[in-house]
Each structure stands twice: as C-alpha cells, then as structure tokens.
Amino acid sequence: MPIGIFMFLAAFAIIAGFGVIMQRNPVHCVLALALVLIDLGVLFMGLDAVTLGFLQIIVYVGAIMVLFLFVIWLLNIQADPGAGRHLGLKLFGSIAAAALAAEFAAIIVHAPKIREIRTLPADFGTVAALARSLFSDYLVAFEVTSVLLLAAIVGAIALARKVSAPLVLVTPALSRDVSTPASSASDPAAHRKSA
Amino acid sequence: MNQFTLAAVNFAWLPILPLIAVTLGAMVIMLVGPGIDDEDSAGLGLIALMTVLAAFVLTLFTLGENTLSFGGALALDDYSGFFELVILVATAVTIGMSLDYVADERIAGAEYYSLILFAALGMMLMATAGDLIIIFLGLETMSIAVYALVGFLRRDPRSSEAALKYFLLGAFSTGFLLYGIALVYGATGTIRLDPVRAAVATDMASNPLLLMGLGMMLIGFGFKVAAVPFHMWTPDAYEGAPTPVTAFMAVGVKVAAFAGFLRIFLVHLGPVSAQWSAVLWVLAVLTMSVGNLIALVQSNIKRMLAYSAIAHAGYIILGMAAASSHQAGGAILYYLLGYSFTTLGAFAVVIALERAGEARDRISDFRGLARTHPGLAAAMAIFMLSLAGVPPLAGFVGKFYLFSAALNAGLVWLVIIAALNSAISVYYYTRVIVEMYAREGNEIDVKRIGARPALLLSIVAGVAGTVLIGIFPQPYMGASASAFAAAAGRPALKTTAMLR
C-alpha cells in the first residue's frame, strides 16, 4: 500500500477512533467505530488480507455494530450523563494510555528490522487459503468457536430475557446447530444468530 | 496445495473424548432443559453430574498418552490430564453444591448447567491447548460462560453488577492478552506452543516484540488468575455471583487460567524465564500482600475468600517465579490440587448456610455455628486451617512444596515475605474459626444438611481431599511432578503432522 494512502487511512482511523471515545451521543460513537472498522477493512486489504477485509466490514459493521445500535435504542440511552466529572480519572487514564502507546512505540522502534516477505503465495489472503487453514490446522479452534457461540447464545438469552418470563430457548436455527456439534457451523450463520 | 486432505491432520480422537462428552452433555441439557420447571432443575444437574463423571472416567483412560493432535493444536499429555481431572472434580463439586441452590433461587436450570459445562469445556481446552489460539478460545469460552453465570441471580442487582464489572474488565483484559499473542506470534512466527519454545530457545531473549508480547500475556493471564494489580474485579465478581458460581470461579477459572499460564510460561517460554521471572517476583509480592491485607478487614465471607484466593494466587505466582527450580511446576500443580479441594469445601459450607433469597455470607453469620452445627463448623475449620497453611492439611503441604521450590531457586526473600504473609493470613482464617467456636451466637436455622446429599457430599469431598492430600501427599506429589514433567519433557518439535 502506498505510503500516502496509508497515511490518509491511518489519520482517518485515528480521528474516527477519537470520535468513538469523544462523542457524547452513544449512537455517534457507534457510527465512529463503524468508520474505524471500515477503514481497517481497507487496510487489511492493503495487507493482502482481502477476504478478511470483507469479513471485517460485513461481520463487524454489518452485524456487531448493528447489535450495539439496537441495544442503545432498546435502552433509549441518551448522551453521556457525567461528562464533566471524574477529571482525575480522565487525566490519569489519558496519561496512562498515552504512556502505553509510547511504550509500544518504543518497542516497535527497537524491533528488529526483518524484511517482510515480498513474494507471498499466490493465494495469500484468499478465501481458499483462509479456509484451508481453518479446516486443517485450526480445525479444533474452529469447532471450539461453534461451542463458544453456543455458550454466548445461551448466556445472552438467559440474561436478557425478562425475569419472570418462561424459558423459551429452542429456535430452529439453534437446534440445527446443536444437533451437529462436530460439523462445521458456518460462521455468518452464527453471527446472525447472535445478532 | 490447492487442496488439503483430512488424512494429513492427525486426528487423535480418543484423548479428546472427554471434551466431546462435556460438549454433548451441555447440549443435552440445553435440549431437555426447557421443559423442566426451575424448581425441579435438580434432574438437569444430575445429567450434568453424569456428564462430568463420564468425562472424568474418559480422562482417566487418556492418562499416560503423550501426543500432540490436530496438528499440535491440542497437547494431550498427563499435564492436560491432571488439569482436566481437577477441573472436572471442581465442576462436579460445583454442580453438587448447585443442585439445591439453583432450585431454591429459581435460577434457570437448563441454561445454568449447560453454561457450567461450557465453562468446564473452556477450562479443559485451556489445559489441553497446544497453541495460543486454542488457549485464547478456551479462555473466552470459559469467560463468556462465566460472565453470564455471574449475572444469573436476576433479582439481585449485585449479581448483574458483578457480571457487568467482570465482563467489562474481562473484555478489556482480553485486548491485552490478544495483543500479547499477536506480538509473540510476530516475534516467533508461530502460534503453536512447541515451535514457540523452539524459537525462543534460540536467540529471542532480547527480541523486543517477544518481550512486549510476553509482558502483555502476563498481564492477560494475571487478570484471569487475579494477580495484583489486575485483580480488581475479583472481590466484586465473587461477592455478587451466585455462591456456587463463586466457588467455580475461585477454583475452576483459577485452575484453568493457571493451566494455560503455566504451560505457556513455565514450559514454552521457559527458555527466556530470566525475562519474566522478575516481573512475577513483583507480582507475587503484590498479590500476596494486597490479598492478605485486604482479606484481613473483610466482613463478608465471600469477599474474604475472594481476597484469600488472590493471596493464594500470589503464592502460586511465587512458585512460577521460581521457574529455575525443577520442583516449581510440580509444586504449583500440587498446590492447586490442595487449594481446589479446600476452597470448594469452604464455599460449600457457605452455601450450606444460605437460604433462598437470603445470603448468609457475612462472617458474623458463622457465629456460634460450632454449637448448632458442629459438623459444618468442623469442616469449615479444617478448610480455614488448610488455607492458613496448618499441617498436616493440604494447604500446608502445598505451601511447603512451593516454598521449598522457591528456596531452591534462591528466592529467599520472596519466601520470607510469603511466610510473613501467611502469618497475616492466619488472622483472618482463624477469625472465622473464632466466630464459629469461641463466640456465642445467633442460632441460625440451616436447612438440614442431611436433606441435601449432594451438598453434603461436596463438603465431604472437600474435607477428604484436604486431609488426604495433606497427610498422604506422596501419590499426589508424584502425580503433580510427573504431570508437569510430561508437559515440560516433550521434545520441542515432536509435532506429528503439520501442513506445509
């Protein structure tokens, strides 16, 4: 990726990032984060991770951020209440975060200058390459994510339902997932469920 | 290379049967659960118990195996077997003490038990993990299940507050852990643990990325094992959570976190132990001291036990700081074993005192217990003494083993600090005993323990473990040492099959 484009994207990401933490309205925060995520997706593509870049935009922005928006609307949350308070926390928090960034910077500066590999496999970053990794080296991990999502769903339902409401758990999608534990549950489906 | 063959992946199915069993059990509960009233959830609990039992038996069969399967993603050896067994026992005891509790508190049983099992699965994965991503995923599976479990007392605002705090900080911490994994990956070029060890054994001692990476991982694991200053969530989460979940956190989560922590640091980052043992030295001092100091002034037993758990994490970290001692690994494993039984037992007693909707979790609630319920009081006294490190109970022998390892590594001052800390800890442990025995107190009506066989069994298991492991430490020490040796002794690159 040409450095100029990187610089632009980087600056944009940082500004949007600050937007996430500075905007008073939570909805604006979500939108700012979505911008960061899209920006990152583009950066991923610039790093030869094309598939991941798209997944980033689809899954993160399309699913997770929407979920956040739903919840904000559901709870009808307005602007941040105690904006002016906790100056000490803000001060020290910012200083500490800056210190952390500085430390990372120091590390990165001192990192050995290994030349990055310029000639990558032809399919680097493609769906096929990603899938091959997932279903061989990371087969177990992949299966675990299905259980992880399952646990998340169970937990989310248990917590989010009304206190006195009768337990309604079984949904067709879920039951399918349960019935095939060892098989591959495709993750977009999983995301949809969690959403 | 456009295609891959499954045959190229080493599927060693047998050793992962326990994991599969637990998963299946969780799902069965999830499926049959909805038809069952919250008051009658004990049946579900029994299913969970059976599942754990089955997994336990299956784990026993896997002992003696020493293989890397799934391309090195899972390391199935005595180390993982040891931890799986401990985790399963902890899970079983947790379930045992949940049966009545869950029914009494009208907690949704299906979700509860399945989450417990999911969490157990995550824990077992952490113990079994052969690469960083499995550890990460195991950790998250466990954590997400436990986040939810902490908030299960829906009517109690403290419960959801605890869940939220735990969750926020946990997610926050996940970022650090993940950053650490990323940096280690960047430095070593792999996330498989054995190659990581091979890589760091060469010339990595001063690689900035590696150092920062292991620093961040230290922080991430430090959070999970509740090391000071990453411990802040612990007391709140412990206090707010349903008590069986607290027990589960104090034992299961901690043991699992240490399983991963130890495997990564002691075994696979062992070659660069000089780069991290100093940090652990400081962490150990802070953790022991702060844990004990604050525990001293607690009036809530769950909170006190939370700080005590922090302090005990400090002792274990002390053992880790003694990485150069050959005994350290075995000592920590042994310590965790004893700690598990003792802590589970203690929480079981706390549960025995509780009644639906009324948490008897203040230390003063134990007042006069020895008169009204001598058995319960005696059990609690044994647990407290063991935690305080009074021989011949498990807590003492564990401490003994740990201290001796640390001295072996030349950490004299650290051990002295630990000894002073132990002396402080005696105060608050004995305070419980004093409340029970020496003070005349409120005659509390405890639901008859005989009517709650699972709970009774949990307490008995705790007592038996605490006493037996202490008086006849020989087999358990042997098991601990050989379990650790199994993880540490595997040739660094005996991975059977790797793609590419």
Place this chain on the structure above:
Amino acid sequence: MMTQDFPALGLILLFPALGVLFNLFWGRRAGRAAVNFVGAGVIFLAFAVTVWAFVTLIGLPPGASLQCALWPWIEAGSFHVEFGLKIDALSAVMTLVVTGVGALIHLYSAGYMAEDEDYARYFTYLNLFAFSMLVLVLADNLLQMFIGWEGVGLCSYLLIAFWFDNAQYAYNGRKAFIVNRIGDLGFLLGIFTIVAALAQHGVWTLNFTAMSHHTVLLRPVALAAALLLFFGATGKSAQIPLYVWLPDAMVGPTPVSALIHAATMVTAGVYMIARLNFLYLLAPTAMEVVATVGAVTAFFAATVAIVQSDIKRVLAYSTISQIGYMMLGVGVGAFSAGVFHLMTHAFFKGLLFLCSGSVIHALHGEQDMNRMGGLKSKLPITYATMLIGTLAISAIPPFSGYFSKDLILEGAFASGHTWLWLIGVVTAGITSFYMFRLIFMTFHGTSRLEPEKEHHVHESPPVMAIPLIVLAALSIIGGWAGLPEWLLWGDAFKRFLAPIFAPRGPFAMPEVVIDVHRFSASTTLSLIALVAGLIGIFLAWMLYIQHPELPERIAERFRGLRELLWRKYYIDEIYDLLISRPLFWTSTHILSDGVDHDLIDGIVNGSGSAVEGGGEATRKIETGNVQHYALVYLIGAVAVAGYYVYLVMR
C-alpha cells in the same frame, strides 16, 4: 582424721521428720495430747540419739567424726553432691544445743500453746524446724547445709506468721524470709565461687572435709567466697545490714522466738563460718570484715535495745547484739570462743525468751514493759530464772555468759583488734544496762498493769516451769566447760574443738591462741569487761529503781537521740525508701505498664493495627467504580510494559 560410720545419725533426722508427718496428717484427728506428746517426744528422742553419738564421739581420738552416708543427690557432669550426715566436735556441740534446747522448748510449747487451736500446725512447723536445723548442722557438705539453711528460713517464715490472720504478722513472716533469701544469694554465689575455683583444677566437691584438703586451690577465691558466704550469714544471723527482720520476727509465738530466733537458727551463720574456718583463715580481710561487722552490730543493736519497751524486742536486739559478739569471736579467729558463746547464748537467751514468754503468758499477751512492773512476787520462778539469765548475758561470773564473752573479748584483744575490743567492752556495759532495765521494769517497782489483768496473773504451769529451771541451770553451769586453762578441767571446750580449727595448708593463719603467759593481761581484760557490766547494772538500778522519773527526763533532754534509737536508726525506713518503693514503682509503672503494656504490646498491637490499617487503606482502592479498576489495571500494565521497554532499551 578418722571417721566412723554411725548409721544412727539418720535417726536424729528421722524422728523429727516422723513428727512432722504425724502432726501434718493426723495431728488434728489425734488430739492435743497426742500432738504434744509426739511433737516434743520426737525431739527428746533425737536428743537421746545425739547424746549417744556424742558419747561415742568422745570415746574416739580427738578430731574423729561419725558419719552416715545417705544417697546421691545432684549429679551433673562432673559436679556431684551426695546426701551425707556427719558429726564431729563442732556439729556435736551444735546438735546437742539444737536437740537439747529444742527439746526443752518443745516441752515448754506444750504449755504455752495449750489454749491455741492450731496446736497441730504449730508442732508440725516446730518439728519441721528441728528437722531442717538438724539437716543444716549435720550436713557434710555445703549444699546440703543450704537445704537446712533455707529450710529453717522457711520454718521461721511460717512460725513468725503463725497467727496469720493478723496481716502485720503475715507481713513480718514474709519479710523475714525475703531478707534471708537476699542473704542466701550471697550463700549461693559463695558456693558457686568455690565450685568454680575447684572445678578449674578438676576437683568437684562441696564436701567440707574434701574442701578443707584443697585450701591451695581455694586461696585465689577465698576472699570472695568468704565474703559472699558471710553475706548469707548476715541474713540468717541478723547482722548488719540484713538484721532488720529479726525484731519483727518477735510477733511469732514466744517459744519460737526462743528456739529459732535466739537459740538455734540465728546462730547458723556463726556455725557456718566456724564450719568453713579453713576458708576464712585463707582470707584475713574477710575475717576483718566479719569481726568488724560483728562488733558494730553488737554495739548498734545494744544501743537500740536501750529504748525499746516491748519485752521481746529488747531480747531480739540483745540477740542481734550477742550474735555480733559471736561474729566478732569467729572474725578475730577465736572460733572456739565464738562457738562457745553460741552455746551459752543458746542457754541463757533461750531461757530469757521463755521467761518473757512466761510473763506474756501470765499477762495474756501483754508485751509492753511500760504496763508491767512488780511481778517479782507473783511470778517467782520466772523472776528467779530470768534473773539468772540476765546475769549470764551480763557476763557476771560465774554465770555462763561471762566465760564465753570473756574469751571473745580476749581473742579480739589478743589478735590486735583493740578498737573492736573496746567496742565489745562498751557493748557489754550497755548490755547489762538494758537487760537489768528489763528486769527492773518488769519485775520491780510498782505494778503498772491494767487492773483487770492484775487478778489473773499467775505463775506458769510445771510443763513450762521445768524447762525454765533446766535452762537456768544450764545458764549457770554451761559456761564452766570453758573455764580458764589454769582452773580445774581448764578449757575443755576449746580442746574438744581444737582439731576442727587446726590450721590446714600453707596459707592458713592459725586460730588465735591466747597463750598462758599473757594470763595477767587476760585477767585484766576480764576485769575491765566485768566492771563495764557492773556499771551497766548500776546505771540501770539508778535509773529504774532509784529514780524512776529520770529516764523520762533524759529522754526529753535527748529527744533526737531517743527518736533515732526508737526508730532503730531509721533503717527500715531507709530500706523502704531506697529499695522497696523504687522496686515497686519501677515494676508497676515502668515495667508492667510501660515496657510490657505500652512498649512491647504497643509494638505488637501497633504492628497488628498497622497491618489492619494497611488493609483498611488498601481496600479503599477497591472503590466499586469499574473504571478505577481499569485504571489500576492499566497502571499495572504500563509498569509491566515499562519494564520490558527498559529491558529493550538497556
């Protein structure tokens, strides 16, 4: 020197011991008669055995001794002490006195205590005392002597406090014991010094005979050891500076005062020095100290006695004074004279006390001489015997006191202690003065009795009178054993004891020998002392018979002096001010409250609360605010990361 096994010596101890057991366990049940019988009987039996032993001893060549080995006692490393009994000339005299006078006083007690309910306890104590005293006397080693030494102290304590429901009496008893214990420190340290000196050369013994063979080894420590032991003696024998307990000891039953605080126990110090003469002879300086302390005590106590009005207190001070004489005797090297005086003193002072007891008995406990007078006719036996005793103590020939006191003064003079001799002479005068003052105030003049007591005055029963008579006889003839060398069986007493005091080893100085050629000097000296005594008697007669109003006027005139004497030179007060009060004040305020409670416990509790405070402070970090938690977490993370940055940048 030959020794002969004489197992019967054990009987001397056994009888009193049996008496103790009987009175202790069966005394109350057995009844008064049985207790009286057994209590006194066992002492008579002991006396009989003693006489048997004495006769046996006399039959042996001079310097011989009888012994009876018992069982080994303390053994540690090379150190060992065995229980053993030994009678030689010195202990024979002493044993005879103890059992003989003791038996009489036991007998007397039966009458004196006839109305007391606690007769069984009384005889238990008394027998225990006799037992302890005999252990002291018969001991063949220093440590065993110490058993008796402390044992008699115990009995003294118990008997002084016999009527314990009077808090003052109880206090006096304890005071006696504690003061004695203070002296015993010296005794113990003396023993240690001896053991250490001998042990250096591989000799481990405390046996008297064995020790006397090692004077060469003892010489380097002789001064220290002798002084330390003498310090012990000042406690037991009521010498300056530890005499303060004895006057207070008079609150005990009068026979006790007679037996313990006049005849036997208090002379133990003299006996000990005589026993250890070989040691003292190695240390002339120590001898000087003994002699000086003795003389000064004699004088000092005599002056105090002048103004006392309590009949027993006068006798108590006179006892202190007389023991001072004995100390003077042994101090100047006239050991046999000292022991001789010890014996005669036992007779006449025992007698005097018993007489005073008789008076008190007759007056139902009245002890103040200001409330007596004119008892001569009502208590004829008592009067007669007491007069004999008084003449004896005033050293009027041919009463016993004359011979013994004379020998001591002669010894002092002959050994060159002119000043001490002079003090002795003056004291002799004072002695006869205050003793006759006692006689006159008690028996002569007009009666100052309270009227209701007047009618009940009666002479003592025979059981009390007989001992008086016997002792009176002894007070007369007792001295004749020490007749001057030129008379009759001349100086038999000294010859009998001579082998004991024979110089041993190269460094020892010999016992003072008053040689025959200085006979005229000796006679002159005797005369001077006698005159001093007579002057004393005359002054007493003048003041208390002729001009009874005079003492008051003199007292008025010299009020300060009188006050000084009356208050016993304020010694008790000084001790109280310098020792007791500071000790208690320090213990209470500095040690108990200050160090223990405030300082040490302050540190302990302080560190406890510091830890707890640390906990309280630290727990405040846990604010409940999740962002604070995150901040703490972050700070930790920054620190860890900082460490690694440091590692990298280094």
Place this chain on the structure above:
Amino acid sequence: MTPISYYLALSAILFAVGVAGVLIRRNVIVMFLAIELMLNAVNLALVALGRRIGSMDGQVIVFFVMTVAAAEAAVGLAIIISMFRNRDTVNADELNLLRW
C-alpha cells in the same frame, strides 16, 4: 510500500485510544465500544505481522477474534440489558453496590 512497523504503530495508537476510551467514558456501552476498538487494533497488528511473516495464521486469528468479539458482544450486551433492567442505568458510576 508502507513498512509494517507503520501498521504496528497505528495499531498501538488505536489500542491506546481504545484503552483511554474505557477509562474516560461513563456509559458502559461506549466503554464496550472502546474495547471493540482495542480488539480491532490488535487485529490490525495481527494482520500486519502475518503479512510480514508471510503466514496465514495471523489472518486466521483475526477471524477467530471476530467470532469472539461477536460472542462477547452478545453476552456483554445481554448483561448490560439485564443490568439496565435491574438498575435503570448504564452509567458506570452507579455500579457501586459492590466495593471494598
């Protein structure tokens, strides 16, 4: 071409921004958003490092991280909802029943 270290630097900055966000915002949902920002910063680092090494592992991890993030989002938001139902607030300041 842009050196990898630039990506890492960007990742570090975004991570720190996220960290700061967790600390300075009261709204728990926004805090959670900041955490998501942190995770994505790590993702960037992973992809960049993977690119440098030339292995797909980095990307695979990112894939898993996304899944985890989704799961966390589900549970986390459920917890927030549960909390809101109990206490009617999402203000971190008011989570103060448990302390000391």
Place this chain on the structure above:
Amino acid sequence: MGGFWLTALTFVPLLGAFGVLMQSDEESIWRSAFVFSLIPLAISLYLFAVFDPHQASYQFVERYSWIPQFGISYHMGMDGISLFLVILTTLLISLSLLYSGGGDIETRPREFCFMMLVLETGLIGALLAIDLFLFYVFWEVMLVPMYLMIGIWGHGRKIYATFKFVLFTMLGSLLMLVAILYLVGAARAQLGHLTFDLPDLYRVPLSQAEARWLFAGFAIAFAIKVPMWPVHTWLPDAHTEAPTAGSVMLAAVMLKMGAYGFLRFAIPLFPEVAIEATPIFMALAVIGIIYGALVAMVQPDLKRIVAYSSVSHLGFVMLGIFALNPQGLDGAVYQMLNHGVSTGALFLLVGMIYVRRHTRDVSEFGGLWKTVPMFAVVFMVVMLSSIGLPGLNGFVGEFLILLGTFLKSQRAAEVAVLGVVLGALYMMWAYERVMWGPITKAVNQTIKDLSKREIAVMVPLIALMLLMGLYPRPLLSRMEPSLNLLLDRVGAAQARLDAEHTRTIAALAAPVRNLADK
C-alpha cells in the same frame, strides 16, 4: 527399625479423641477421655522403665518412608531429653482431664476432651519426631487445639488472647519453616539428596552467614514459644484467659517445646552460631528472669502472676541452655520438668480457686487458710517448689542452672540469682494476700476445701516435687548422655571457632612479624 511403642504413644490419644466423640453422656465422655489418657501415660512409664540410661542416641526408633521425593520419613525416636518431657505431657494431660471433669469445664465437654487428646498427640509427636518435617507438622498441630481451647473455654478477653497467641507463634513458626526449607536445600547441595532427617542435617556444613540466618529463623520461633523477653507478651494473656487445663498444658508442656527446640534443633544444627549468640541469649534470659519476676510482683490477677512467673522461670531454662555446659544443660532440662510440675500445679490451684469464687483477683481473697486449710497447705508446698526451696524440685534445677551459668559467665549468674529472691517475693506476697491476713470478704468464709478428685490431682504432683527434689538421679542420669552428645557437638564447634580465631590472629600477626623480621 521395629517397634511400635512411639507410634502407639503418639496416636493412641488421637484414637481416643475420636473415641470420645462417640460418647454421648457427659459422665462417659470424661471417663473415656481420662482412660484414654492413661494409656499413653502407662506406655511412657513403661518406656521410662526400659529406657537404657547409658545410651545417648535415640531409642525405640521407628522409621518409615513418608514422602520420598523430599526425603521425608516418619522417623520417631526418644532420647534422654524427650523421655521426660513426654512423661510430663502424658501425666499432666491425665491430671488435667481428671481435674477438668470435676466442674472446671461446664460446656461442651466432648469437644474439650477431643481437643485435649489431639493436643497430646501434637505434643508427643513434636517431642518424638526426628524428621524435621514431621516435627514441624506436630509443632503446628499442637497449636490448633490449644488455640481452640483458649477460644472456646477461655475467660475475659479470650479472643484477643487467642489471636495474640496464634499470630505470635505462627509468625515464628513460619520463619522457622523457611529456615527448615533453606537448610534442606543446603543439605541437598552438600549431600546430594533431599533429606529432612535430623542426623543427616547435623552434618551439613554451612557458611557462616547462612548458619546465622538459619539459626535466627529457628531461634525466633523457639524464643517466641519459650517465651523469651521481649516476645513474651502473648503468654500472660494466653495463660490468663485460657481454661485451667489449657493453662496447665501451655505452661507445663507447650512452653517447653521452645526450649526443647533449642536443644534439639537450633543449637545442634548451628553450634557455631549458638556459641556466638550466647551473650545475646544469656542477656535476654537474664532480663527475662528479672523482668518476669518484677512484673509478676505487681499483677493484680493470680493467674497473671503465675503467668509472668513462667517468663521468669523459662528465663532460667534458657540461661541454663546457653551456659552450654553439663551443669547448665542438665539444670535447664530439669528445670523444664520442674516448671511443668510446679507451674502446672499452680495453675490447677488457681483454677480450683476460680471455680469456687469466679474471680482470680488477689484483692478478692485473704485469710483463706482459715476456710480451706488443706488447699492452703497444698498451695504452700507448690509455691515453695516454684520458688526453688532446697529439698524440693525447683531448687535442683535452679541451682544447676545458676552453677552452670556461673561457670560460664559470672556476671550473668550474679544478676540472675536475683531472680531467686524476686521469685520468692512475688509468690509469697501473693500467697500472703490470698491465704493469710483477716478474712475481709464474707463469701470467703463459706468456700469448700479440696474435693477428693482435686486431692487426687494434686497428690502425684506433690509427690513428684518431693521426689525430684530429693532424688533426681533417675532423671539426671538418663538425660545426661543425650545432653553430652549435644555438648560434644558444641565442643567441636568451639574447637573449630578457636582454630579459626587462632588462624585469624596468626594472619593478622603475620605482617607484623614480617615487619619485625626485616
């Protein structure tokens, strides 16, 4: 390595403890506990009878492997030092149980008997263990029942006392644990294998600095237990608030564990350091003697008086130990027994009086002899034993200690001997105020004299006082060989130190001599 006597001795009480738990009615609880306590008493007396007085090393040895990884074995043995302390323990447990059953313990008798018997196991085990680990286990085990006894059946500020007791002792013993572990580590470096066996550890050469630190670790733990000044302040509180039997066991046996620890561990393991540290310990011991006595003197509470007297008496014991010569050591061990008998008896007597009047305040009494003569006589004898009257047991110990001290350091003995006077002073003063004087409180006129049971408790103790005072040989002769073994170690260390000293002097002198040669 046959034999089962020591195991039986140690664990019969534990069995008994659980046996007692089975009993239901109070009568049978006390009876069974007493009977169970008689068994170890009988065994210990049997062992006394068959003990070989000429053998210095351990007898009746038992050894089984326990935790071989650590070289830990179940290694028990008895020598001349432990023999008598064991008998003291078994005897006093029996007497305490006998006494406590007579009304002193009114609540929860089952637990009480349980604790007493568990305590006995801990005490005996600690005395017999030759393996350091085993010792430590028993050392801590005995803490728990004692702690509970004070906490449950104590009086007054019992909670404060319990905590103080536990924290003090735990602090010490944890430091000792560190020292033990370090020592074992050093042994491993030297001997090539892990071992906790005492005879093995005796042979470990240590650097001077190491030895000093380790000695400090052991010494602090033991000094707290003894307790030496200035770490004694737990004792008055614990003693005062404990139930009678607890005080008896505390005073009679538990404090001895500290002194025993010095004899068995601290000194023989690090003889050089012990020799070096002698002045410090002698000074502290002497301070303890005087200080304890002076503070005892002004206590208003009878039990506190006795408690502080323990500080004083144990000062004597420590003084004797650090005299490091046969007289001092014999005396120290003997005094340990004396103190057990005398102070045990004193606590029993104070307990008896407390049961009758429910106060221990000295000023509440006065003139008791009139109402309870038998009690007064017994008290008198016990008091005399306690103040070391010649002819009774206390004297033998005190005398030997002072003699040993005198041979070692004249000055120390000169100061320490004051303790003899002060001891008499506070005890007799207390006695006087309690037993003598007029009866000022009407309640004191009606209290009852000793019961048969109480007499039965006191008679063996008084008999022992006389016996030990007049015929100490059976005891001294049995302990001496073992103590000589200890002295041999100390002597060898002294020789090493002397040689080193000579070398140092020579090294210092060498340049001077060279200079002179030129």
